[in-house]
Amino acid sequence: DSVLAVAEAVLLVQRDHGDRVNRKHARLKYTVDDHGMPWWREQVEARMGASLGEPRPYEFTRNGDRYGWVATTPGLNNFTLFVQNGRVVNLPGRPLKDALAAVARSHKGNFRLTCNGHLIVADVRDEDVPAMSALLASHGLDNLDYSALRLHSMACVALPTCGLAMAESERYLPRLIDLLDAVIDSAGLRNDAIVIRMTGCPNGCARPYNAEIAFVGKAPGAYNLYLGGSHSGERLNKLYRETVTEDQILELLTPIIKQYALERLPAERFGDFVIRKGIVKETREGKDFHD
Known part of the structure; x- marks a missing residue:
């Protein structure tokens, strides 16, 4: 319930203290590195008017995407398709732009972009998975046979x-x-x-x-x-x-x-x-x- 407040506070701190002169030093990570995490936390808490909880243990095991079908919340499914270098364009033998337009015309859910430049056909209901699978296959979008x-x-x-x-x-x-x-x-x-x-x-x-x-x-x-x-x-x-x-x-x-x-x-x-x-x-x- 505090996600929006935290996000706004983070943006405000970066707006006020981020480097606006040197583009190579402009990212949030440099602001944290320059001032330290205790300072950063104080600034965020001051702007959101509340205290952040204590850090919880976590572990990253990979930073790639989960391609293909993945069941999410009960009754809903996502299909992540490979988009080479994030470029949605029609190419000889792979008219990706036209194919995604066809999917969009029939898809009842939404689309999400991944941090790696790929595309998720999201919130496909269980009963719609067979039809969506057939549609993706008809346009070659189910092809994940890459190295x-x-x-x-x-x-x-x-x-x-x-x-x-x-x-x-x-x-x-x-x-x-x-x-x-x-x-x-x-x-x-x-x-x-x-x-x-x-x-x-x-x-x-x-x-x-x-x-x-x-x-x-x-x-x-x-x-x-x-x-x-x-x-x-x-x-x-x-x-x-x-x-x-x-x-x-x-x-x-x-x-x-x-x-x-x-x-x-x-x-x-x-x-x-x-x-x-x-x-x-x-x-x-x-x-x-x-x-």
């Missing part, structure tokens, strides 16, 4: 839309994943999720710095390669190689992926593996990122 690497990928818009971009991202990452999928398949890892992200510049709009594998654009066709973020998104990664091209990316990642397939511990994630093997150092906090 787990692709299902856990994300890229920013970059060129030609973003004026800050120094390299391709949205238009290039799908092709790079095609090449990496061949390595993944040969290593027997097609169904093993690895978080991979790409941006066209260092501003990090696709959250590359906490991905297990990340590429940050430096120049056309050249990227900084980062490794070692946690699968759950709680740990920053570390710079592995600077200014690498496509051929160098494949040359660098192929032996690491194959080593991971052969030498990982039970249930060990890729980001944890590269740290345990000393391929990159662990980033324990933000201040260690450049060490």
Whole structure:
């Protein structure tokens, strides 16, 4: 019952104390880091006129989406479909925009966007699931036969839309994943999720710095390669190689992926593996990122 009051207070504190000058320092996380959590809590409580409860234990186990059908509240169901890099557009062989328009015309519930850029057809009643499943299938929207690497990928818009971009991202990452999928398949890892992200510049709009594998654009066709973020998104990664091209990316990642397939511990994630093997150092906090 206090959700709206807390949300408003958070926005007000960020409005009053967030960095409005330096875009790279403008996000909420920097405000908290600058002032500390006790200060932040005091400011929020003062604006909402009440005290926040004590922190409750929690654990993140992943930061990906649950694709396909998932039962939610009694009598209702959600279907999460894969939208590559969050781009709803008609492409040859995959007219996604037209397909979603057809779903919208018959859907009685609502649509929700995920933080990873995918789409949830939400609040489908139990009795409507068969018809909705058939409709999704008729437009190819039920196709989730992608590698787990692709299902856990994300890229920013970059060129030609973003004026800050120094390299391709949205238009290039799908092709790079095609090449990496061949390595993944040969290593027997097609169904093993690895978080991979790409941006066209260092501003990090696709959250590359906490991905297990990340590429940050430096120049056309050249990227900084980062490794070692946690699968759950709680740990920053570390710079592995600077200014690498496509051929160098494949040359660098192929032996690491194959080593991971052969030498990982039970249930060990890729980001944890590269740290345990000393391929990159662990980033324990933000201040260690450049060490």
